[in-house]
Ligand SMILES: Nc1ncnc2c1ncn2[C@@H]1O[C@H](COP(=O)(O)OP(=O)(O)O)[C@@H](O)[C@H]1O
């Protein structure tokens with residue numbers, strides 16, 4: 151008899167490859183990922199060096215043109231893409247991991263543990279983010295992309311925690327959890343080996359959403375001047391171009407690439423999430 | 438007594454803000470001696486599963502004490518809890534949900550190996566698994582390596598009994614384990630239990646809503662209603678001479694083993710209400726005119742003949 155696991159896997163890929171939303175989202179993300187990985191090898195310029203004349207439109211020599219300071223936009227763009235992926239992975243990853251921990255514990259233990267963790271979750275949700283960021287900005291005068299990612303991760307977990315908690319809560323009442331408890335297994339092990347595997351698709355979708363959310367949050371921070379003080383990011387490119395009136399001066403090549411990449415990347419993440427939902431949830435599958 | 442329940446009560450907080458109390462189990466006293474087969478009989482919602490789950494440490498006790506071999510089970514932690522589960526196990530009504538759907542059914546064995554026999558080498562473990570599958574009448578080649586949905590309800594329940602046997606248990610809580618099986622398998626699983634009791638000296642708490650099943654299989658029986666034991670004792674005596682009006686009603690409604698419980702429940706359609714004081718059964722009682730106390734005091738279980746107890750004011754008067 152054919153083991154159903156492999157059958158289920160085939161079924162997953164069958165539906166995944168036929169889901170346009172998922173496929174388009176994956177293609178967009180993959181395209182930018184390749185760009186972010188190999189892009190920096192295609193340019194001989196440095197991030198902030200004066201690479202050529204000011205305000206040059208795209209040409210064979212300066213693929214994406216130059217800025218008001220004569221920096222190469224293509225160089226900034228590919229490093230900015232790298233930063234976006236770092237923020238997505240680290241910020242989104244951290245939010246997913248912290249959210250999972252809190253959600254698993256609250257949902258599994260219930261009672262007092264749940265109430266305390268709920269309080270924590272609600273507190274983090276209601277803390278005025280901007281105030282915290284201003285304080286951080288005041289103290290951390292030198293900030294990199296990683297710092298930013300960690301801050302974003304530490305404030306976006308509550309959403310993931312709530313989602314994981316409610317799923318855990320419903321799985322917990324199933325008899326197989328009782329069977330595991332009747333071996334004297336530790337609650338950590340039960341959560342990890344019995345509950346989490348049932349939520350793989352869900353956890354993965356949570357991560358995809360958090361990834362998109364983190365990239366967007368970073369862009370916002372950069373744009374209002376709370377971003378990294380070192381290096382470059384798509385949001386910083388946008389901020390600089392706006393500060394130097396790129397729109398009014400018609401230097402579109404300065405802000406269109408980062409803006410379009412942000413919109414497409416975040417959009418692709420949300421599209422993938424919807425697509426994954428349809429693939430994992432047979433009731434939503436398109437015919 | 439190797440298992441003893443003393444005034445065990447379970448109150449669930451219900452309602453939106455946990456403001457209401459639901460007395461699922463109230464002042465339940467009973468004991469089990471080694472190798473005994475005892476039935477706990479009651480209609481749906483009477484608190485049977487809650488009692489089983491409290492014994493298995495899956496639900497906490499609100500008040501009262503459950504002792505196993507003289508030790509309060511609520512005090513068991515890590516190692517002592519593990520030792521408890523080495524001796525006491527449960528099998529439940531719904532066979533499918535006892536298996537994690539994304540893993541093979543054998544995982545329940547694997548968990549037992551990992552938790553209780555981490556040292557044992559795989560060859561010896563496989564022999565042990567084959568033995569216990571044999572003991573429950575399953576062919577290892579047919580059942581091992583399958584996913585839960587590829588096995589029948591009867592196979593899954595036997596599988597779980599085999600899992601319990603891997604542990605050399607002394608006591609099994611069997612909570613309506615045959616009610617979801619089809620008629621032909623029910624009798625087989627039932628006979629398997631009786632057989633295990635004979636061969637292995639296993640004690641069994643057999644939870645059922647089916648009076649005739651309780652009679653068929655057990656030495657002693659308890660009749661539960663709205664969380665309270667109304668009558669308990671040697672099965673023969675309860676069935677020959679039912680004293681509580683509720684037991685009488687049950688007996689009258691289930692005269693033969695072939696009668697479906699669904700039909701009986703239709704006859705007993707009135708809902709059990711959570712009565713704060715007085716006799717829990719008074720709203721439905723057929724003796725009602727006979728005694729005034731029913732509204733004021735909860736009747737206690739009293740021994741009316743040797744090894745036959747009943748909680749009814751009407752039985753106290755004469
Ligand atoms: N976890 C729980 N929370 C709240 N109420 C519960 C819970 N478990 C059981 N109950 C209630 O306790 C009563 C007894 O339930 P149960 O022990 O499952 O009865 P039975 O097994 O005899 O059908 C029912 O009214 C049920 O709704």
Ligand SMILES: [Mg+2]
Nearest residue numbers: 485486487613
């Ligand atoms: Mg039940």
